[in-house]
Amino acid sequence: MSPSVRIMAFDADDTLWHNEHYFLETEQRFCALLEDYLPHHTVSRELLQTEIKNIELYGYGIKAFMLSMIETAIRITDGNVRPSTLETIIGYGKELLNKPVVLMDGVEHVLQSLKGKYRLVLATKGDLLDQERKLIKSGLTSYFHHIEIMSEKKEGDFQKLIRHLDIQPSEFAMVGNSLKSDILPVLNLGGHGFHIPYHITWAADKIDTTVDHPQFKQLQSIGELVHHV
Amino acid sequence: MSPSVRIMAFDADDTLWHNEHYFLETEQRFCALLEDYLPHHTVSRELLQTEIKNIELYGYGIKAFMLSMIETAIRITDGNVRPSTLETIIGYGKELLNKPVVLMDGVEHVLQSLKGKYRLVLATKGDLLDQERKLIKSGLTSYFHHIEIMSEKKEGDFQKLIRHLDIQPSEFAMVGNSLKSDILPVLNLGGHGFHIPYHITWAADKIDTTVDHPQFKQLQSIGELVHHV
Numbered sequence: 001m002s003p004s005v006r007i008m009a010f011d012a013d014d015t016l017w018h019n020e021h022y023f024l025e026t027e028q029r030f031c032a033l034l035e036d037y038l039p040h041h042t043v044s045r046e047l048l049q050t051e052i053k054n055i056e057l058y059g060y061g062i063k064a065f066m067l068s069m070i071e072t073a074i075r076i077t078d079g080n081v082r083p084s085t086l087e088t089i090i091g092y093g094k095e096l097l098n099k100p101v102v103l104m105d106g107v108e109h110v111l112q113s114l115k116g117k118y119r120l121v122l123a124t125k126g127d128l129l130d131q132e133r134k135l136i137k138s139g140l141t142s143y144f145h146h147i148e149i150m151s152e153k154k155e156g157d158f159q160k161l162i163r164h165l166d167i168q169p170s171e172f173a174m175v176g177n178s179l180k181s182d183i184l185p186v187l188n189l190g191g192h193g194f195h196i197p198y199h200i201t202w203a204a205d206k207i208d209t210t211v212d213h214p215q216f217k218q219l220q221s222i223g224e225l226v227h228h229v
Numbered sequence: 230m231s232p233s234v235r236i237m238a239f240d241a242d243d244t245l246w247h248n249e250h251y252f253l254e255t256e257q258r259f260c261a262l263l264e265d266y267l268p269h270h271t272v273s274r275e276l277l278q279t280e281i282k283n284i285e286l287y288g289y290g291i292k293a294f295m296l297s298m299i300e301t302a303i304r305i306t307d308g309n310v311r312p313s314t315l316e317t318i319i320g321y322g323k324e325l326l327n328k329p330v331v332l333m334d335g336v337e338h339v340l341q342s343l344k345g346k347y348r349l350v351l352a353t354k355g356d357l358l359d360q361e362r363k364l365i366k367s368g369l370t371s372y373f374h375h376i377e378i379m380s381e382k383k384e385g386d387f388q389k390l391i392r393h394l395d396i397q398p399s400e401f402a403m404v405g406n407s408l409k410s411d412i413l414p415v416l417n418l419g420g421h422g423f424h425i426p427y428h429i430t431w432a433a434d435k436i437d438t439t440v441d442h443p444q445f446k447q448l449q450s451i452g453e454l455v456h457h458v
Contacts, residue, residue, distance in 0.1 A: 057326050059358030063292040070299060071319055074312045083308045086315065090300055097286050128357045129288030129380040151358040 002215070004170050005192055008114055008229070009148075009161075011176030012124035012131065014198040015222065017138055018102045023065065024200055026092050030069050033085055037077050047072045048203050055204070059151050061127030066093035097130060101137040106223035111143040113226050119145040123161060123174065125153050125181070153181040155188055162189065175225065180207045187213050196222055231444070233399050234421055237343055237458070238377075238390075240405030241353035241360065243427035244451065246367055247331045252294065253429055255321050259298050262314055266306050276301045277432050284433070288380050290356030295322035326359060330366040335452035340372040342455050348374040352390060352403065354382050354410070382410040384417055391418065404454065409436045416442050425451055 013019035031043040038046070050068040058064035069089050073081045114120060122144045124131050131149045135141055146165065150157050162172050169190035176182025176195070183193035184207075192215040211218075217228055242248035260272040267275070279297040287293035298318045302310045343349060351373045353360050360378045364370055375394065379386050391401050402421035405411025407430070412422035421444040440447075446457055 057323060058292060059356070063287060063296060067292060067295060067319065067322075070315065074316050074319075077312070079312045079316070081312050083303045083306070083310050083312065083315070086299065086312070087303050087308070090296065090303075093296075094286060127288070128378060132380050149357060151361050 002170070002192065004168075005173045005229075006119060006167055006171040007121055007165055007173065008118040009121040009123045009172065009174045011174070011178065011182045012122055012134065013126065014177045014200075015175060015182075015196060016104060016107050016122075016140065017134065018104065020198060020200040020202060022096055022099050023202065026065075026096050029092055030073075030089060033088060034073060034076065034081075037080075043072070043076065046076050050075070052204055059127075060125050062093055062096050062130055063127055065096075066090060069093070097133075101134050103138060103140075104222050106221065107140070110222055110225050111140065114229060115143055117229065119165075121145060121161075121165065122147045123150060123153070123158075124148075125150045153178075153185060155185040158185050158189055158191070162191070175222070177201070178205050179209065179211060180205055183211065183216065184209075187211070187216060191215065193217070194219055194225060194228070196220070196224075231399070231421065233397075234402045234458075235348060235396055235400040236350055236394055236402070237347040238350040238352045238401065238403045240403070240407065240411045241351055241363065242355065243406045243429075244404060244411075244425060245333060245336050245351075245369065246363065247333065249427060249429040249431055251325055251328050252431065255294075255325050258321055259302075259318060262317060263302060263305065263310075266309075272301070272305065275305050279304070281433055288356075289354050291322055291325050291359055292356055294325075295319065298322070326362075330363050332367060332369075333451050335450065336369070339451055339454050340369065343458060344372055346458065348394075350374060350390075350394065351376045352379060352382070352387075353377075354379045382407075382414060384414040387414050387418055387420070391420070404451070406430070407434050408438065408440060409434055412440065412445065413438075416440070416445060420444065422446070423448055423454060423457070425449070425453075 010016055027044060027047065031040040034043050047069060050072045054064060054068050058067060070086055073086060073089060111120060120143050128149050148161050162169055173192035174182050174186040177198040179195055183195050187193050194217050196219045219225060239245055256273060260269040263272050276298060279301045283293060283297050287296060299315055302315060302318060340349060349372055357378050377390050391398055398419035403411050403415040404423040406425055406427040408424055412424050416422050423446050425448045448454060
């Protein structure tokens with residue numbers, strides 16, 4: 001990697017620890033709960049539409065997901081869903097908020113190796129409290145010089161973060177599983193990107209593109225990071 | 230005020246702009262919606278209990294409030310609430326997220342007067358996206374050197390903020406409407422506190438105490454701040 005890089009920033013969900021499979025599992029339970037009304041894939045599609053429509057107002061995270069599940073259940077049953085079913089959905093959301101944090105293989109080794117060479121930053125989007133709670137559960141807090149929980153991960157948001165860290169974009173590298181949210185905005189600003197795909201990507205975060213850029217590296221796992229820095 | 234103060238930090242909701250009356254208005258509409266089941270004051274008490282029970286899991290903000298209203302409506306009707314009523318509650322929450330921001334009298338004048346003399350910080354708790362959106366709507370962003378949206382406002386949270394700002398507690402003053410969340414933790418750390426009560430305080434933020442402390446000032450309105458600094 002370019003010797004100019006001083007800060008390595010990491011996405012959290014599905015980069016440092018497993019996350020999306022918990023959402024997927026909850027979505028499957030949600031669809032099963034409503035299968036008397038509509039087939040599984042239709043419920044799933046309706047939920048995604050509700051989530052996307054609500055992002056601007058609610059932002060990301062589990063509470064937004066819970067509210068979108070409730071709204072979808074009422075809509076697709078034409079208001080005939082049983083309140084006890086909605087209570088079950090709230091219970092699913094609370095379970096999701098209490099899930100354990102399971103680290104990706106090799107994460108601690110990587111952070112340990114990089115810590116002396118770079119300032120490490122955590123840059124994640126989602127519910128403030130939920131992200132903080134997951135970080136504490138992860139046991140990784142002490143590796144990070146700075147923690148940024150962002151409402152969005154667009155170019156302007158990374159620009160603000162880079163300015164706040166008092167560095168140039170070329171001194172900033174981002175490591176994450178989402179090309180759309182972690183990599184492309186940072187490359188566009190003049191920073192560096194390491195993409196590590198996760199085996200599940202939320203439909204709203206998927207983009208169909210390949211990246212060919214001198215400051216971009218595609219990795220298969222976070223463990224590979226130590227060979228590139 | 231002590232000449233040592235370098236940073237003036239402001240709470241946002243009910244300090245810089247009106248907020249709690251929107252929640253109160255929504256709560257009243259919520260109680261009216263359920264008056265066939267229980268009297269107004271009982272619904273209100275049940276909602277508060279749900280909110281307090283959920284704070285640890287959900288944190289503060291409108292999405293948490295929405296989820297607690299839905300949960301309360303299902304519980305107090307023994308699961309007999311109509312789904313269309315829950316849809317109405319979701320609608321109330323969305324309206325709340327879209328409310329205009331109305332500044333307290335004199336806020337801009339105060340921030341303008343203080344800006345050259347101190348570094349100004351915004352320190353607020355709540356939903357990340359919602360607080361950011363209100364700040365943008367307020368038009369006050371450019372007055373602030375730093376914006377901190379916190380999941381809690383306890384001593385440890387202010388300690389982290391003060392450390393992040395790279396100052397001593399004695400150089401930090403907090404201005405806010407909540408003795409419990411804005412003033413007492415900061416005084417305990419060795420900082421300064423300016424309390425400006427708002428005419429409505431959320432029940433969970435109320436404490437019954439009087440403060441007598443050399444680094445504490447009680448004001449009647451934010452406009453008075455200019456006479457004390």
